[in-house]
Amino acid sequence: MSAISEARPGGRILVDQLVVHGTDLVFCVPGESYLAALDALHDTPQIRLIVGRMEASAANMACAHGQLTGRPGIFFATRGPGATQASVAVHTARQGSVPLIMFVGQVPRAHRDREAFQEVDLDAMFAPLAKWTATIDDPARIPEYVSRAYRVATAGRPGPVVLSLPEDVLTETAGVPDAAPHQVVHPTPSAGAVARMREMVARAERPLVVVGGGGWSARAAADTVALCESWGVPMATAFRCQDYVDNGSPAYCGTLGLGIDPRLAARVHESDLLLVIGARLDEPTTGSYLTIEAPRPRQPLIHVHADPEELGRVFEPVLGICAGSAEFVAAARALPSPDSARFADWTAAAAADVRAFRTPGDAVAGVDLARAVSDLCDALGPEAIVTNGAGNYTLWVHRFWRFGRFGAQLAPVSGAMGYGLPAAIAAKLAHPERPVVSFSGDGCFMMGCQELATAVRHQANVVFVVVDNSSYGTIRMHQQRRYPGRPVATELSNPDFVAFARSFGLRARSVTDAHELVNAVADGVWADHPSLVHVPLSSELLTPPRPATHDGAAA
Ligand SMILES: Cc1ncc(C[n+]2csc(CCOP(=O)(O)OP(=O)(O)O)c2C)c(N)n1
Numbered sequence: 001m002s003a004i005s006e007a008r009p010g011g012r013i014l015v016d017q018l019v020v021h022g023t024d025l026v027f028c029v030p031g032e033s034y035l036a037a038l039d040a041l042h043d044t045p046q047i048r049l050i051v052g053r054m055e056a057s058a059a060n061m062a063c064a065h066g067q068l069t070g071r072p073g074i075f076f077a078t079r080g081p082g083a084t085q086a087s088v089a090v091h092t093a094r095q096g097s098v099p100l101i102m103f104v105g106q107v108p109r110a111h112r113d114r115e116a117f118q119e120v121d122l123d124a125m126f127a128p129l130a131k132w133t134a135t136i137d138d139p140a141r142i143p144e145y146v147s148r149a150y151r152v153a154t155a156g157r158p159g160p161v162v163l164s165l166p167e168d169v170l171t172e173t174a175g176v177p178d179a180a181p182h183q184v185v186h187p188t189p190s191a192g193a194v195a196r197m198r199e200m201v202a203r204a205e206r207p208l209v210v211v212g213g214g215g216w217s218a219r220a221a222a223d224t225v226a227l228c229e230s231w232g233v234p235m236a237t238a239f240r241c242q243d244y245v246d247n248g249s250p251a252y253c254g255t256l257g258l259g260i261d262p263r264l265a266a267r268v269h270e271s272d273l274l275l276v277i278g279a280r281l282d283e284p285t286t287g288s289y290l291t292i293e294a295p296r297p298r299q300p301l302i303h304v305h306a307d308p309e310e311l312g313r314v315f316e317p318v319l320g321i322c323a324g325s326a327e328f329v330a331a332a333r334a335l336p337s338p339d340s341a342r343f344a345d346w347t348a349a350a351a352a353d354v355r356a357f358r359t360p361g362d363a364v365a366g367v368d369l370a371r372a373v374s375d376l377c378d379a380l381g382p383e384a385i386v387t388n389g390a391g392n393y394t395l396w397v398h399r400f401w402r403f404g405r406f407g408a409q410l411a412p413v414s415g416a417m418g419y420g421l422p423a424a425i426a427a428k429l430a431h432p433e434r435p436v437v438s439f440s441g442d443g444c445f446m447m448g449c450q451e452l453a454t455a456v457r458h459q460a461n462v463v464f465v466v467v468d469n470s471s472y473g474t475i476r477m478h479q480q481r482r483y484p485g486r487p488v489a490t491e492l493s494n495p496d497f498v499a500f501a502r503s504f505g506l507r508a509r510s511v512t513d514a515h516e517l518v519n520a521v522a523d524g525v526w527a528d529h530p531s532l533v534h535v536p537l538s539s540e541l542l543t544p545p546r547p548a549t550h551d552g553a554a555a
Helices: 010-020 032-042 055-069 080-096 122-126 139-154 167-171 191-203 218-231 262-270 325-333 340-357 369-380 393-400 420-430 449-457 473-482 497-504 514-524
Strands: 007-009 025-028 048-051 073-077 100-106 132-135 160-166 173-175 207-211 235-237 252-255 273-277 301-305 319-322 385-388 436-441 463-468 507-510 531-536
Touching (some): 007 010, 010 173, 032 160, 048 055, 055 073, 055 080, 055 100, 055 420, 055 449, 073 080, 080 100, 080 122, 100 139, 132 139, 191 273, 191 319, 207 218, 218 325, 218 340, 252 262, 369 514, 385 393, 420 449, 463 497, 497 507, 497 531
Parallel strands (some): 025 048, 073 100, 132 160, 207 235, 207 273, 235 252, 385 436, 463 531, 507 531
Antiparallel strands (some): 007 173
16 A cells, blocks of 8 residues: 555555555456456455456445445456446445445546447446446546545435546556545534424424434444433334334334334324434335325424435425434433333233234144244344345344344345345355355345356355245236236246255255244354255245234225
8 A cells, every 4th residue: 555656556555545444345347348457456465355256246245244334345347247236236335325435447538438248337327326426537536536436325315426447547557646535524513403302392292203214323223222211102114124213112002114014104104203313214214105104204203314315305304304323312311211101001912013013823734934034033133144136035024033143134124135145145255253044035035146257256145945835926916916817927836946046055945834944044144155945935925914903904
């Protein structure tokens, strides 16, 4: 690394900036367009380089790393073919408010705009997906661009940045000093705004807190639980943010999003004040903008967000507060508690509902997934990291797993299939000391399964659970509802998953009941090799049973 200005090739300057900004893990699929950056990584032992087998999955690993650590995940891809494959992770990072920086090798400057070999106008292509995208045209400006990339990726609402690197910019030398390490700025709320929020809560009868969004932290999690317990208000999590608060808290009342407990949806309707901290209020969280009505919710909305552009973007807050979540909650905790007895029945009833919702019901034939997920959660404890992609199998995971700490769930807010498997590899690389379990449907699994080779190569000893109903079950469910008796394009022919996994060098087995599933996973998480557990599931069993609503109607 250089603090002075001796001439260095662009690739070296670039990699030195990654070190300056604290990056120690980089994901890539190599390409000839950025050989000079790869060559610099060859001489940079501070950075561990993980080579993936397909850009979508490898970029998903970088996204998961960003989601788990709060620091930008870093991914290198080659021009057109690599960048187009990787674009799904940019979208997932955008919807999930995850810091991600993708560096893309680009055609040399002299060939630009000729539709040269593999050329794509990357700035135009990523404009609607990324938070910021740019092409670096001068090696002397690499420190400036990279520094801005780290700042943009982590500031306000975190998100993805795409920087394109013309091949000759990486080989040309420049004498330029390194940038200073970036700092993340967290806005603090004004005292007046926090006091007004407290007043509104104190006057409410059925307040509800909803937490979510980017930039969350263990401190935000602990303070939110302490605040909601001392004020006596119920707290719910936004879609796929279930690990933002301790699900064992007496103030925890469940999670909004797909597969929501209908009794929780009813409570959102009944609430007379919404205090939303950090969440953007996306479509799944708001029940397609009906459980929380857009643009004007039926109840007053206090919206706290670190990015002022998110306040009033979709929903009209009565009180908008621009602040980091942790900063807001810390400020709120400094105020005297309102009369918590006022909300006691409301909060106790909401907490009782979630306890009932996550209790497995009557056993089902074959593998009882509800029982298995619930027992596995007990067996592995709060340190376990659980990942998934998209599909109906996630409904069991989200409903029956009880998260006890922040940084335990990696799931795509974007609903992208193929995320869970690479995300689990990234989690295990970041935390080899913690159990990591990836849940995939058979459809989801096949969108990332080539990375089993990456898990073996880098000793990411994950347990990959494949819930196999031989179909794209979610879509079949929608077909049954909208076009009954006319299933199409949803039946799947699968490989022998056990033999497939073994061919990569994993240990693998198929299970026939919940007990076997729990044991297989509990053994596998501590093994010195990755493993796969195949879970055959009837294709008739498309969702966990839905409970009745408060008035007894079937939901
Ligand atoms: C990348 C991507 N492609 C397509 C979809 C649409 N989609 C959502 S769920 C689903 C089926 C998932 O199948 P599987 O993983 O087997 O889980 P299941 O629903 O059967 O439990 C599909 C095709 C998507 N969300 N993401």
